[in-house]
Amino acid sequence: MVALAVFSLAVLALLRLETATIRGATTLDDSLIAGLVARNVANDAITEAQPPVAGRTAGSEVNGGRAWNWxxxxxxxxNASIVRIDVAVTNxxxxIVGRTVAIRPADTPQ
Structure with a gap:
């Protein structure tokens, strides 16, 4: 009887550990994909022919089979010749599960 009680405690501890591991993997997956979305949005702003307009812009995109808002x-x-681009991605x-910061020239060279 005592051995069975000890065994059941060990099994419960392993189940709790497995649950924490799965939860951590899900959080890591969310932050990884959200980081990719944030970098994609920042790279779009950096590589556009014209610099982005100052202010706030919001949108959404699908990545990893899930919808992300940014x-x-x-x-x-x-420095007047540089603009800062902050991107935050939400689930x-x-x-907010992903962020990035980028800079680019404020205007295009002539």
């Missing part, structure tokens, strides 16, 4: 905030820096629950 917000891009373009603002001036201390369907509205939690």
């Amino acid at each position: 917000v891009r905030n373009v603002r001036a820096t201390g 369907p629950a509205g939690q």
Whole structure:
């Protein structure tokens, strides 16, 4: 009887560990894909022919079979020839799970 009780405690501990591992893997997957989405949005802003307009822009895209919402905030820096691009990506629950920051010239060379 005692051996069975000890064995059941060990099994419960292993189940709890497995649950934590699966939860951690899901969180890692979310942050990895959200990071890719954030970098894609930032790279689009960097590679456009014209610099992005200062201010806030929002959108969504599908990546990894899931919908992701993003917000891009373009603002001036201390250097007038450079703009800062902040991108935040949220999951369907509205939690920010990915971010990135990029810079680019404020205007295109002539």
